[in-house]
Amino acid sequence: MAVTNFDEYRDVYVVADTIDDVVHPVTYELIGQARRIAKELGQLVQVMLLGENVQTEAEELVAHGADIVHVFESPLLKYYTTDGYTKVLTDFFEDHKPNILLIGATNNGRDLAPRMSGRMQNGVVADCTILTVDTEEGLVEWTRPALGGNILAEIISPNHRPQMGSVRPNVFKKPERIADSWGRIQLEQFDLKPEDIRTKRLDFIPFSKSGYNIQEADIIVAGGRGMGSKENFDKLYELADAIGGVVGATRPLVEKGWIELPYQVGQTGKTVSPKLYLAFGISGAIQHVSGISGADTIVAINNDPKAEIFQHANYGIVGDCMEVLNDMLAHLK
Amino acid sequence: MELLVCIKQVPDTSEIKLDPETNNLIRTGLPSIVNPDDMHALEAALAVKDQYEGSRVTVLSMGPPQAEAALRECLSLGADDAVLVTDRAFGGADTLATSYTIASAIRHIQRTMNRQFQIIFCGKQAIDGDTAQVGPQIAEELGMAQATYACELSVDQAAQKAVVKRQHENGYEIVEVPLPLLVTATAELNEPRQPGLWSSIYAKRYTISHITLRDMPHIDESRIGLTGSPTRVRKVYQPPLRGKVEMLSSIDEGAKKVLELAYHIKPEKFAHLLVPNDVPVVDSTEDEGVDVKDPVQRAASVESVVPSEAKVEEIKPNTFAAEAAKSADVSKGGDR
Numbered sequence: 001m002a003v004t005n006f007d008e009y010r011d012v013y014v015v016a017d018t019i020d021d022v023v024h025p026v027t028y029e030l031i032g033q034a035r036r037i038a039k040e041l042g043q044l045v046q047v048m049l050l051g052e053n054v055q056t057e058a059e060e061l062v063a064h065g066a067d068i069v070h071v072f073e074s075p076l077l078k079y080y081t082t083d084g085y086t087k088v089l090t091d092f093f094e095d096h097k098p099n100i101l102l103i104g105a106t107n108n109g110r111d112l113a114p115r116m117s118g119r120m121q122n123g124v125v126a127d128c129t130i131l132t133v134d135t136e137e138g139l140v141e142w143t144r145p146a147l148g149g150n151i152l153a154e155i156i157s158p159n160h161r162p163q164m165g166s167v168r169p170n171v172f173k174k175p176e177r178i179a180d181s182w183g184r185i186q187l188e189q190f191d192l193k194p195e196d197i198r199t200k201r202l203d204f205i206p207f208s209k210s211g212y213n214i215q216e217a218d219i220i221v222a223g224g225r226g227m228g229s230k231e232n233f234d235k236l237y238e239l240a241d242a243i244g245g246v247v248g249a250t251r252p253l254v255e256k257g258w259i260e261l262p263y264q265v266g267q268t269g270k271t272v273s274p275k276l277y278l279a280f281g282i283s284g285a286i287q288h289v290s291g292i293s294g295a296d297t298i299v300a301i302n303n304d305p306k307a308e309i310f311q312h313a314n315y316g317i318v319g320d321c322m323e324v325l326n327d328m329l330a331h332l333k
Numbered sequence: 334m335e336l337l338v339c340i341k342q343v344p345d346t347s348e349i350k351l352d353p354e355t356n357n358l359i360r361t362g363l364p365s366i367v368n369p370d371d372m373h374a375l376e377a378a379l380a381v382k383d384q385y386e387g388s389r390v391t392v393l394s395m396g397p398p399q400a401e402a403a404l405r406e407c408l409s410l411g412a413d414d415a416v417l418v419t420d421r422a423f424g425g426a427d428t429l430a431t432s433y434t435i436a437s438a439i440r441h442i443q444r445t446m447n448r449q450f451q452i453i454f455c456g457k458q459a460i461d462g463d464t465a466q467v468g469p470q471i472a473e474e475l476g477m478a479q480a481t482y483a484c485e486l487s488v489d490q491a492a493q494k495a496v497v498k499r500q501h502e503n504g505y506e507i508v509e510v511p512l513p514l515l516v517t518a519t520a521e522l523n524e525p526r527q528p529g530l531w532s533s534i535y536a537k538r539y540t541i542s543h544i545t546l547r548d549m550p551h552i553d554e555s556r557i558g559l560t561g562s563p564t565r566v567r568k569v570y571q572p573p574l575r576g577k578v579e580m581l582s583s584i585d586e587g588a589k590k591v592l593e594l595a596y597h598i599k600p601e602k603f604a605h606l607l608v609p610n611d612v613p614v615v616d617s618t619e620d621e622g623v624d625v626k627d628p629v630q631r632a633a634s635v636e637s638v639v640p641s642e643a644k645v646e647e648i649k650p651n652t653f654a655a656e657a658a659k660s661a662d663v664s665k666g667g668d669r
Binding site: 002019079082083086106107108110111113114115117118119121122123124125126127141144145146147148149150151152153154155156157158159160198199200201202203204205206207218219242243244245255261262267275276278285286287290293297298299300301308310311312313314315316317318319320323324327328331332 | 344346347349350427428429432460461462463464465466467468469470472473474478479480481482496499500501502503504505506507508509510511520521562563564565566567568569570571572574575576578579580581583584585587588589590591592594595598599601602603606
């Protein structure tokens with residue numbers, strides 16, 4: 001809400017993202033950023049950890065930079081629910097007033113952040129990729145892509161507290177683990193009844209177990225519409241296997257059903273940061289390109305020398321995707 | 334059932350191009366469309382209407398008068414009513430102020446037209462802002478349950494419940510939610526229908542009603558428009574481009590470059606292809622690769638080639654790998 005008593009709002013809070021009581025990697029990335037912001041403002045890093053049985057995870061959060069971890073345990077918090085999380089967190093923030101609040105921009109985080117902002121009547125900036133601090137004003141400058149990644153907007157929340165934003169996973173590095181770092185782990189009492197939660201989880205269907213995490217890959221071999229056919233596209237797996245990479249794709253290919261959703265790269269898919277990104281037959285729509293800006297090296301292969309993708313690549317090869325692919329495979333035999 | 338769909342008219346961002354001279358965005362002349370995810374929200378509402386006779390689909394948008402075109406498109410697909418929330422005072426709103434304005438308009442419709450909306454449908458996110466925030470914020474303002482990232486939906490009117498399949502990073506969650514409910518739709522939810530002949534004629538003749546600030550006497554003016562927005566855009570800029578691209582002259586040169594880059598990252602994957610250090614590069618069938626004037630090389634090549642065919646096969650030379658192995662800079666990829 002709009003405030004005048006700015007001094008009452010202190011510290012950088014992180015809401016931990018948990019799946020089945022295991023902390024999602026984005027949480028550590030956020031703690032790393034929270035640490036940096038807190039240092040610039042001379043404040044503490046506090047983490048909100050919700051789950052059924054999560055105390056063991058709290059120690060890990062401390063080892064990665066949390067000063068205080070507030071643990072909220074209940075069978076009702078076994079899974080994320082909009083109602084449960086919003087109530088527990090906003091109730092707590094009535095007494096503990098955060099200056100800054102970071103939430104991972106996972107699907108759950110992006111479900112939660114706006115709901116909380118509605119209840120607390122504060123500003124929230126979605127899916128940020130750059131966080132800077134205006135130390136003079138004590139403001140976080142939240143930078144996020146908009147217009148499908150075509151522009152970056154720097155946004156502040158000058159008169160409302162907490163300053164809140166969701167932060168895109170896999171953009172920031174996970175901080176180092178320091179085994180002997182110390183922090184306080186606090187088991188919190190709270191009020192949450194079954195009837196506070198309107199949604200009921202009936203089932204969870206995980207994506208195929210054999211899958212890989214494209215966000216952790218060093219080399220990604222990605223295909224776009226220019227691959228022509230599923231048969232051609234499937235050949236990318238051969239190259240990926242041979243060079244130690246994994247396969248990704250643009251949105252149209254996921255929509256065609258050539259590959260599952262977890263392997264979609266781009267604005268509406270995953271943001272990736274491999275050392276090497278090979279773009280086969282990818283035109284270079286900004287929605288895709290915005291998901292690969294963290295790659296060290298991008299090589300674009302496209303038969304259209306005017307393709308947009310070449311503007312975003314380090315190396316370009318003009319030629320038929322299959323010819324290039326077969327040439328590479330021949331070298332690897 | 335009373336069903337409401339919230340839609341947004343957006344510029345078609347997939348049509349945005351860079352000016353090749355200045356590298357600036359060309360933002361003018363973009364076609365206006367109904368936000369793609371909102372089309373899936375509308376289709377979901379129409380599907381519920383098809384299922385439960387006597388249902389009514391109302392479409393609502395907030396925006397300038399031109400947004401009527403987007404509402405008309407929804408009418409031509411089968412929506413029954415369309416309302417535009419429009420006033421200069423609403424301009425410049427961030428997500429919180431927008432959602433408050435829309436929620437206020439929804440309350441106004443419920444009160445004046447005596448409709449209690451049982452399900453509100455929104456698109457997952459708009460392609461211009463990409464925030465995915467207005468839906469959940471409307472739900473919070475109206476005190477409704479929410480189910481975001483919906484990719485399947487079934488509604489049970491008698492039980493006043495819905496079952497929603499929600500998209501997650503690692504799978505699908507199936508949840509049961511009581512009505513009233515706000516759902517945000519993904520593209521996976523359905524395939525939008527085509528406009529019908531009679532509904533197209535209806536859409537052309539329909540008078541879209543406007544809701545302005547004056548129509549909502551209960552609204553808190555400190556929560557609308559730019560002044561009611563807690564967030565401020567400080568600056569907007571284009572993401573920096575990666576340095577100039579190096580175009581590789583031929584397919585084979587390109588293929589070799591890629592493999593060299595990959596080699597530096599995962600050398601272990603190429604170990605079996607590499608020529609061992611103490612063995613010179615030789616061609617597998619002929620000795621053309623050997624500098625015969627160099628006695629050391631010549632001697633070595635004889636030794637390595639002579640013993641058996643199989644061994645020659647095993648150390649089959651590989652030019653890219655050999656070059657890569659020699660390359661001094663082994664840690665970095667290309668220049669940015």
